[in-house]
Amino acid sequence: MGGPDAETERATRCNRINIARGIIEMTKRRMFTPTLQVLALVFLLPLAFSSYGQIERYVAGTHYTELSVPVNTNDSSKIEVIEAFWYGCTHCFSFEPLINDWASKLPDDVDFKLFPAMWNGLMKIHGQIYYAAEALDAVNLLHEHVFAAINIQGNRLQNERQIGALFAEHGIGQGDFERAFNSFSVRTKVNQAEKRMQDYQIRSTPNMVVNGKYLIATGAAVTTQKEMLEVVNFLVEKERQAMRSSGD
Numbered sequence: 001m002g003g004p005d006a007e008t009e010r011a012t013r014c015n016r017i018n019i020a021r022g023i024i025e026m027t028k029r030r031m032f033t034p035t036l037q038v039l040a041l042v043f044l045l046p047l048a049f050s051s052y053g054q055i056e057r058y059v060a061g062t063h064y065t066e067l068s069v070p071v072n073t074n075d076s077s078k079i080e081v082i083e084a085f086w087y088g089c090t091h092c093f094s095f096e097p098l099i100n101d102w103a104s105k106l107p108d109d110v111d112f113k114l115f116p117a118m119w120n121g122l123m124k125i126h127g128q129i130y131y132a133a134e135a136l137d138a139v140n141l142l143h144e145h146v147f148a149a150i151n152i153q154g155n156r157l158q159n160e161r162q163i164g165a166l167f168a169e170h171g172i173g174q175g176d177f178e179r180a181f182n183s184f185s186v187r188t189k190v191n192q193a194e195k196r197m198q199d200y201q202i203r204s205t206p207n208m209v210v211n212g213k214y215l216i217a218t219g220a221a222v223t224t225q226k227e228m229l230e231v232v233n234f235l236v237e238k239e240r241q242a243m244r245s246s247g248d
Helices: 004-028 034-050 090-104 121-135 139-151 160-169 174-181 184-200 225-247
Strands: 079-085 110-116 207-210 214-216
Touching: 079 090, 079 184, 079 225, 090 139, 090 225, 110 121, 110 184, 121 139, 121 160, 121 174, 121 184, 139 160, 160 174, 207 225, 214 225
Parallel strands: 079 110
Antiparallel strands: 079 207, 207 214
């Protein structure tokens, strides 16, 4: 794929090759005995490659997808990371402890956001749950309870009565719930999220999106959720370096 990032990676590979060649040529000089030549290669070549290892570790098209059209982020001064999730997804439920621990250690320049994925009617209802909780400033209160209700208790939360009962169980009055759940702003956010699903090219959950540019999911090359977060960290650093370069 073309563009500035591809040019940077090509230049990096050339630099690595040139450094390695320089070390190999240096070992051929008479100042090195055959034994010292071997030792020089063993100890110096890793140093030559280490400074560029971050760039080469994960590859677009294999470990992550580079979106053809970047999606605008909420704050261009920060690196946005989105977790696309579904309350009814068992993999998302098992991801919760890992993603929560990861999010708790983020630096100030990373803006982490939750994004309810939706490609059918039930997922839209569950997205509506999330945005209603957000409107009530109750995501932190309700998020894990919604996951537990569906994945542990077997309550699919597929209608307003069931959802209202869960909100009430955790201290939110029926009137407040109904106003938020059926509000124009919540329904608008659900519709906007449905469109963004296409922009982000999300086909499964959990997925991660870095700075509106890169989509990461588990699969053949990224086999665990832990590795998915390692790819996210790699791309966050990639974006951090790009932002620093553009500010020079």
